[in-house]
Amino acid sequence: MVYLTRIEHFNAAHKLYNESWSREKNESVFGKCANENWHGHNYELYVTIKGKPNEETGFLFDVKKLSMIINSSVVEKLDHKNLNIDVGFMKGKMCSTENLAIEIWKQLEQNLPSDVQLHCVKLYETPSIFVEYFGE
Amino acid sequence: MVYLTRIEHFNAAHKLYNESWSREKNESVFGKCANENWHGHNYELYVTIKGKPNEETGFLFDVKKLSMIINSSVVEKLDHKNLNIDVGFMKGKMCSTENLAIEIWKQLEQNLPSDVQLHCVKLYETPSIFVEYFGE
Amino acid sequence: MVYLTRIEHFNAAHKLYNESWSREKNESVFGKCANENWHGHNYELYVTIKGKPNEETGFLFDVKKLSMIINSSVVEKLDHKNLNIDVGFMKGKMCSTENLAIEIWKQLEQNLPSDVQLHCVKLYETPSIFVEYFGE
Amino acid sequence: MVYLTRIEHFNAAHKLYNESWSREKNESVFGKCANENWHGHNYELYVTIKGKPNEETGFLFDVKKLSMIINSSVVEKLDHKNLNIDVGFMKGKMCSTENLAIEIWKQLEQNLPSDVQLHCVKLYETPSIFVEYFGE
Amino acid sequence: MVYLTRIEHFNAAHKLYNESWSREKNESVFGKCANENWHGHNYELYVTIKGKPNEETGFLFDVKKLSMIINSSVVEKLDHKNLNIDVGFMKGKMCSTENLAIEIWKQLEQNLPSDVQLHCVKLYETPSIFVEYFGE
Amino acid sequence: MVYLTRIEHFNAAHKLYNESWSREKNESVFGKCANENWHGHNYELYVTIKGKPNEETGFLFDVKKLSMIINSSVVEKLDHKNLNIDVGFMKGKMCSTENLAIEIWKQLEQNLPSDVQLHCVKLYETPSIFVEYFGE
Numbered sequence: 001m002v003y004l005t006r007i008e009h010f011n012a013a014h015k016l017y018n019e020s021w022s023r024e025k026n027e028s029v030f031g032k033c034a035n036e037n038w039h040g041h042n043y044e045l046y047v048t049i050k051g052k053p054n055e056e057t058g059f060l061f062d063v064k065k066l067s068m069i070i071n072s073s074v075v076e077k078l079d080h081k082n083l084n085i086d087v088g089f090m091k092g093k094m095c096s097t098e099n100l101a102i103e104i105w106k107q108l109e110q111n112l113p114s115d116v117q118l119h120c121v122k123l124y125e126t127p128s129i130f131v132e133y134f135g136e
Numbered sequence: 137m138v139y140l141t142r143i144e145h146f147n148a149a150h151k152l153y154n155e156s157w158s159r160e161k162n163e164s165v166f167g168k169c170a171n172e173n174w175h176g177h178n179y180e181l182y183v184t185i186k187g188k189p190n191e192e193t194g195f196l197f198d199v200k201k202l203s204m205i206i207n208s209s210v211v212e213k214l215d216h217k218n219l220n221i222d223v224g225f226m227k228g229k230m231c232s233t234e235n236l237a238i239e240i241w242k243q244l245e246q247n248l249p250s251d252v253q254l255h256c257v258k259l260y261e262t263p264s265i266f267v268e269y270f271g272e
Numbered sequence: 273m274v275y276l277t278r279i280e281h282f283n284a285a286h287k288l289y290n291e292s293w294s295r296e297k298n299e300s301v302f303g304k305c306a307n308e309n310w311h312g313h314n315y316e317l318y319v320t321i322k323g324k325p326n327e328e329t330g331f332l333f334d335v336k337k338l339s340m341i342i343n344s345s346v347v348e349k350l351d352h353k354n355l356n357i358d359v360g361f362m363k364g365k366m367c368s369t370e371n372l373a374i375e376i377w378k379q380l381e382q383n384l385p386s387d388v389q390l391h392c393v394k395l396y397e398t399p400s401i402f403v404e405y406f407g408e
Numbered sequence: 409m410v411y412l413t414r415i416e417h418f419n420a421a422h423k424l425y426n427e428s429w430s431r432e433k434n435e436s437v438f439g440k441c442a443n444e445n446w447h448g449h450n451y452e453l454y455v456t457i458k459g460k461p462n463e464e465t466g467f468l469f470d471v472k473k474l475s476m477i478i479n480s481s482v483v484e485k486l487d488h489k490n491l492n493i494d495v496g497f498m499k500g501k502m503c504s505t506e507n508l509a510i511e512i513w514k515q516l517e518q519n520l521p522s523d524v525q526l527h528c529v530k531l532y533e534t535p536s537i538f539v540e541y542f543g544e
Numbered sequence: 545m546v547y548l549t550r551i552e553h554f555n556a557a558h559k560l561y562n563e564s565w566s567r568e569k570n571e572s573v574f575g576k577c578a579n580e581n582w583h584g585h586n587y588e589l590y591v592t593i594k595g596k597p598n599e600e601t602g603f604l605f606d607v608k609k610l611s612m613i614i615n616s617s618v619v620e621k622l623d624h625k626n627l628n629i630d631v632g633f634m635k636g637k638m639c640s641t642e643n644l645a646i647e648i649w650k651q652l653e654q655n656l657p658s659d660v661q662l663h664c665v666k667l668y669e670t671p672s673i674f675v676e677y678f679g680e
Numbered sequence: 681m682v683y684l685t686r687i688e689h690f691n692a693a694h695k696l697y698n699e700s701w702s703r704e705k706n707e708s709v710f711g712k713c714a715n716e717n718w719h720g721h722n723y724e725l726y727v728t729i730k731g732k733p734n735e736e737t738g739f740l741f742d743v744k745k746l747s748m749i750i751n752s753s754v755v756e757k758l759d760h761k762n763l764n765i766d767v768g769f770m771k772g773k774m775c776s777t778e779n780l781a782i783e784i785w786k787q788l789e790q791n792l793p794s795d796v797q798l799h800c801v802k803l804y805e806t807p808s809i810f811v812e813y814f815g816e
Binding site: 102128 | 278
């Protein structure tokens with residue numbers, strides 16, 4: 001079993017705001033992250049798949065195809081977007097990095113060929129904070 | 137002459153949008169950066185000052201004080217904010233990284249002690265793009 | 273289950289020296305690291321917790337609170353300190369990065385709320401050497 | 409159980425080319441990586457071992473010795489070399505990063521003292537692509 | 545005057561070998577870099593231009609266009625190539641990083657619009673070695 | 681004119697303490713950096729030389745020789761040392777990063793061949809603070 005990771009990037013705006021709460025409660029729970037006028041990040045996305053290398057190519061999976069799938073199913077939907085407003089798969093969800101990593105996993109799982117095993121989605125929100133999700 | 141650099145960080149939302157243009161023109165010039173719902177970045181800010189080290193301390197300037205001045209005069213006004221809406225010193229200006237670096241220079245120059253010489257403001261918008269401004 | 277990591281920094285002096293050995297044996301085992309006048313490092317500390325995101329906040333745990341706990345229970349006791357002399361929880365222990373990671377785990381475990389599960393302490397001694405400890 | 413990682417570097421040339429295929433098939437499968445005149449990379453190698461720290465030294469294993477073993481058994485055989493032509497342990501194998509990580513594991517396992525447990529070989533091919541192998 | 549930098553990447557093979565010298569002399573001067581079977585690098589290319597931001601856009605120059613020009617005039621000619629064999633503008637020149645930076649400058653200068661002022665080409669050969677060229 | 685930079689590393693302990701002041705004054709001026717039991721850093725040293733590449737080699741100067749000179753004249757005297765006690769060329773000087781960069785310049789200037797022009801010494805004290813010195 002070998003693990004292969006591809007790193008991609010996207011920039012996005014978001015805020016942390018629970019619509020069923022008052023503005024005061026949002027500000028006391030989320031602090032600056034609740035700023036109604038949004039803030040944003042350069043996100044760094046690590047996608048790890050696992051499996052056995054193919055004997056003829058030496059590849060677990062073509063990393064250029066992996067990059068294309070990550071871009072078409074995830075990055076293009078998130079890059080230069082507003083996570084709370086513009087992104088179908090985040091609708092009705094709190095835009096925390098935790099939830100974003102889980103939803104990115106779901107998007108990738110639907111779009112990767114069935115013989116490719118997704119292992120981990122790791123998402124840096126800032127250079128000092130990241131989240132990992134292994135599908136369970 | 138010694139040059140001392142302190143690195144700080146902030147996250148912010150913005151869009152590139154010239155209000156005197158049509159939406160079509162904005163989209164053709166700024167592409168994804170004109171997204172009306174904003175996008176955002178982790179900015180990395182390098183502030184460089186220059187001068188002669190003090191004989192008694194060995195310091196050009198106390199780097200903790202430098203950090204406090206950068207934070208109070210710049211970072212706190214930008215972090216978790218919307219550059220187009222929330223930031224007094226960006227009002228009426230296009231929110232490009234070029235203009236942001238120039239305005240950060242002006243803020244720092246007003247707030248640094250008169251015996252400290254500002255040398256350079258360097259601002260990373262993403263890990264692949266940065267702007268430098270030397271005050272002229 | 274989601275994994276959330278927060279990265280913090282501290283600077284410290286230490287030496288590797290077993291008091292029950294001769295100076296010659298210390299130098300032959302620890303080389304330059306036994307220098308009696310100390311040497312030091314910029315340590316980079318990764319703290320990973322795991323759990324299920326809260327439905328109302330989308331957070332596994334408030335990362336600002338996590339940062340405050342790491343700082344009050346670990347970083348403030350280590351930053352700009354001498355690991356062999358100044359740090360209560362390293363008394364009587366060899367100041368290797370291995371032992372430091374284990375003791376940092378113990379400090380964190382005592383200070384994190386009981387509903388937060390510590391997963392990993394990862395500690396960079398230099399940009400080329402790091403240690404990980406998972407609590408067992 | 410503590411995990412200790414040492415990072416080393418090497419530069420090498422390679423191409424991805426299956427000799428039992430036509431040039432056309434190689435180019436359609438491997439793209440630019442099949443360039444007959446070679447291309448190359450700065451590889452970054454993370455070697456992780458695991459075990460219990462020694463009570464007298466606080467060390468899992470002397471990191472300087474670990475570095476020497478990695479260098480003599482792996483880095484010196486790969487650095488400034490052509491992976492397809494110059495490297496005994498890659499003979500007859502496709503020079504993918506996946507296969508290179510597996511063969512590096514084998515070299516290390518033969519050369520590490522029997523009381524040191526190898527845990528992971530992680531190999532960056534570019535800053536955006538890496539492979540991990542855990543020996544099974 | 546503002547300085548704008550865009551960072552791009554390419555991988556390539558090369559060797560350092562002066563054809564007018566014996567193999568012995570090449571090996572004594574260039575060491576491992578003279579390996580006849582090539583070696584290679586992940587190069588990191590920083591291109592800096594300078595000028596005054598446009599009032600309507602806030603841009604010195606559209607960074608996406610800058611990236612496209614760097615890619616079409618330089619990166620596509622170098623990426624996954626052999627610098628000694630495959631690259632027209634390196635023919636007859638020693639493939640040192642110094643010479644490569646100078647020739648990249650010439651390519652960029654010919655392909656940038658006449659109103660854009662090139663300021664610096666900076667080229668990392670490894671994470672520990674880089675070269676800068678300012679056009680004179 | 682081409683600029684060539686080589687990056688090296690060293691770890692050291694130091695404190696900021698002016699012997700002609702009281703302990704109270706030292707603590708009020710230098711804060712945690714005055715800790716009498718020392719603290720330490722992983723320093724990152726960038727040495728830049730400038731000149732014209734040699735026509736036969738393509739080199740400004742052999743980067744391996746540059747590395748050897750930096751190591752013998754600077755790194756070996758500083759690595760795993762106490763800057764206040766162990767280092768001849770820092771005797772009687774405040775151990776600030778500013779002064780350390782200036783003294784490293786002097787050491788390099790004495791040890792580089794007379795036909796090599798030193799351009800800049802850049803010294804990272806932490807990943808957020810660095811100093812540059814250009815010899816005047």
